Amino acid sequence: MVSRRDFFLGAGAITAAVAASSVSRTAMAGLPEIVSQGGPDTQPPLQPKNGAPYRPVVTLNGWTLPWRMNNGVKEFHLVAEPVVREMAPGFKAHLWGYNGQSPGPTIEVVEGDRVRIFVTNRLPEHTSIHWHGQRLPNGMDGVSGLTQKAIQPGKTFVYEFVARRPGTFMYHPHADEMTQMAMGMMGFWVTHPKEPHPLIEEVDRDFCFLLSAYDIEPGSFTPKIMTMLDFNLWTFNSRIFPGIDPLVVRKGDRVRIRVGNLTMTNHPIHLHGHEFEVTGTDGGPVPKSARWPEVTTDVAVGQMRQVEFIADEEGDWALHCHKSHHTMNAMGHDVPTMIGVDHRGLAKKITGLIPDYMVMGERGMADMAEMEMPLPDNTAPMMTGDGPFGSVEMGGMFTVLKVRADQQPGDYRDHGWYRHPEGTVASEWRGVLAEPARSSRAGGQSMPRQQASPDVEVNVRKPAGHTDH
Structure with missing residues (x-):
């Protein structure tokens, strides 16, 4: 039997749900209705139907929470609850979140x-x-x-x-944080300026997403909440590539991207093909005298970074964390480096005992993206995605900025891969390759040793105890 809530979440639509069981029917009339969403797709910006006007944000693989006006007060209803989040097609996680999703819906208000x-x-x-x-x-302030x-x-x-002030903020529990934030309880809050602001420019497209990390063992559904360092899933809004939607913009648009970090480590977020400026933090707008052009900005733990740029280069441009293992999925931490090791004899012996044995890492990890490896149920491939x-050969914190000259204003649909003009794609060189010039005198020490020393072999012996050091 399908429950009312499961029906709504399974449909993947924004729906009205019943109020909390602890609230009586009489009191229920005084609360805003509960709105939930279970689908993983990016929803279009929620245009303000009342209150002060503003240009709404687009939450990557998420949505904005509707509100009602009650005697001049904007009222919202958040529900903290267990949720099922599809992190990528075919891979789901049992998390905790708000209103059917993790992260919860973005809250948008006006200063x-x-x-x-x-x-x-x-x-x-x-x-x-905690706000x-x-x-x-x-x-x-929300600290229990x-x-x-x-x-x-x-x-x-x-x-x-x-x-009280415009900017980008976050919300998350301040109760049993080790469990609740590890299970995905977080969300974005955007306060738009009430009037033109000297440090906040009008933009054509405004995106936001949260950085989060999970430790979910292959074949399982629930994060390990006691993990402190060895996470294996690095996400944008609890989605992993190729399950992350692209950021679709029109050529010439002024674009703002707001990134919040509620993981346990920093993330250098890198954009290809464009330069940007950091125009805001969760402390407020950055003075213009403190801005400089960048292509990577480091988002530390508990911080938000707001970057802006003009999308003036057409193409499909990567946007990702520049820590290489953060663009991988479900990666093991105890796998030895086997590059250059000849497995042929050993592999033959092992497959006689274990028919499904597969050599890993002999030539590097790129082979993993091409292999048809048997995986446990509900396990995301380590790196995947076809371009x-x-x-x-990416996963985790990776997506694409799609800049198109023919994209219409307000159109966020993905119309497919970029069609490169002829002669603008790197390709194999089929001409003659000259031998490189080499010199034994090139490089070397700035102050070379005058007398040659015989080769010395160093033997290291690990001490048996720790009493003398």
């Missing part, structure tokens, strides 16, 4: 708005919500035990404050 957020707890334990980076009354009582299972709390010229 000066009075905001009221109802938070219903459907988790098996207590929780709270990361916001200026607000101390009792609304310090500024409020924890929200017990089945209960609904209400937070209310004024969005117009073959395997992309």
